Amino acid sequence: MINTKDILETINMIKQENLDIRTVTMGISLFDCISDDQKRLEAKIYDKITRCAEKLVPTAEELEHTYGIPIINKRVSVTPISLVGSNIGIDGYVRLAGVLERAANEVGINFIGGFGALVQKGMTKGAANLIEAIPEALATTTKVCSSVNVASTKAGINMDAVKRMGEIIKDTAILTKDNDSIGCAKLVVFANIPEDNPFMAGAMHGMG
Numbered sequence: 001m002i003n004t005k006d007i008l009e010t011i012n013m014i015k016q017e018n019l020d021i022r023t024v025t026m027g028i029s030l031f032d033c034i035s036d037d038q039k040r041l042e043a044k045i046y047d048k049i050t051r052c053a054e055k056l057v058p059t060a061e062e063l064e065h066t067y068g069i070p071i072i073n074k075r076v077s078v079t080p081i082s083l084v085g086s087n088i089g090i091d092g093y094v095r096l097a098g099v100l101e102r103a104a105n106e107v108g109i110n111f112i113g114g115f116g117a118l119v120q121k122g123m124t125k126g127a128a129n130l131i132e133a134i135p136e137a138l139a140t141t142t143k144v145c146s147s148v149n150v151a152s153t154k155a156g157i158n159m160d161a162v163k164r165m166g167e168i169i170k171d172t173a174i175l176t177k178d179n180d181s182i183g184c185a186k187l188v189v190f191a192n193i194p195e196d197n198p199f200m201a202g203a204m205h206g207m208g
Contacts, residue, residue: 020069020070020071020072021069021070021071021072022072022073023071023072023073023074023075023198023200024056024060024071024073024074024075025075025076025077025198025199025203026052026053026056026075026076026077027076027077027078027196027198027205027206028048028049028052028053028076028077028078028079028205029078029079029205030045030048030078030079030081030084030114030205031079031083031084031207032044032048033045033048033084034084034086038088038092038095041084041085041088041096042095042096042099045078045084045096045099045100045103046099046102046103046106049076049078049100049103049104049107049112050103050106050107053076053103053107053109054107056074056076056107056109057074057107057108057109060074073110073111073200074108074109074110075109075110075111075112075113075198075200075203076104076107076109076111076112076113077112077113077114077196077197077198077203077204077205078100078112078113078114078204078205079114079204079205079207080114080116080117080118080204081093081096081097081100081114081115081116081117081130082116082117082118082124082126082127082129082130083117083118083126083207084096085126085129085130086124086126087124087125087126087129088126088129089129090129090132090133091133092129093129093130093132093133093137094133094136094137094140096115097115097133097137097138097140097141097144098140098141100112100114100115100141100143100144101140101141101142101143101144104143104144105143109143110143111143111144111145111186111200111201111203112143112144112145113144113145113146113147113200113201113202113203113204114145114203114204114205115130115134115137115144115145115146115147116130116146116147116148116149116202116204117130117131117148117149118148118149118193119131119148119149119150119158119161120149120150120151120152120155120156120157120158120161120191121152121155121158122158123158123160123161131148131161131164131165131168132168134146134148134168134172134187135168135171135172135174135175135183136175138172138175138176138183138186138187139172139175139176139183144186145186145187145188145200145201145202145203146186146187146188146201147187147188147189147190147193147197147201147202147203147204148161148165148188148189148190149190149191149192149193150162150165150189150190150191151190151191151192152191152192153192157191162189165189168187169184169187169189172184172187185201186200186201187201188201188202190202194206195207195208196208
């Protein structure tokens with residue numbers, strides 16, 4: 001038997017105490033999108049995200065309606081883009097950020113994470129190029145989030161990466177200064193990042 005007191009208590013939690021579900025996050029692997037042709041890479045990434053996340057927002061909204069509890073953010077995390085883009089240039093990575101933004105807009109999500117690199121053991125050319133692309137990528141998008149893992153207990157600290165990321169954060173702040181330097185709120189510098197991390201701005205879909 002349903003107790004009216006419990007019903008009123010639940011309504012009060014939602015209306016007065018702001019009870020909500022903070023987020024739902026879908027992880028999408030992009031390893032099958034890898035291509036040595038930039039345009040084909042972009043097309044495959046866009047198609048994979050829009051296909052896999054097509055029903056994410058409608059499903060979350062259906063759950064909101066069914067249980068009467070709002071879900072504040074609907075988000076996607078993808079494979080670290082430096083692992084997918086490999087040795088493309090800085091401009092190429094900025095373009096990939098634009099692809100992520102367009103895909104996010106198409107499926108109606110709030111944020112997409114994974115524009116990042118894992119450099120705790122050293123920096124490949126592709127990872128270095130992605131890092132250089134971060135300020136412009138975050139300045140020209142609104143939903144893309146970025147992260148760079150610079151250290152781990154096992155590998156130690158990549159001090160070259162730490163130094164460069166300090167400069168990248170400053171550059172990002174300058175490029176987004178007209179919007180309260182919002183780019184920095186979409187960028188995380190990590191140590192010991194978990195394999196699968198659903199939390200923005202450091203979200204990424206792990207290799208496993």
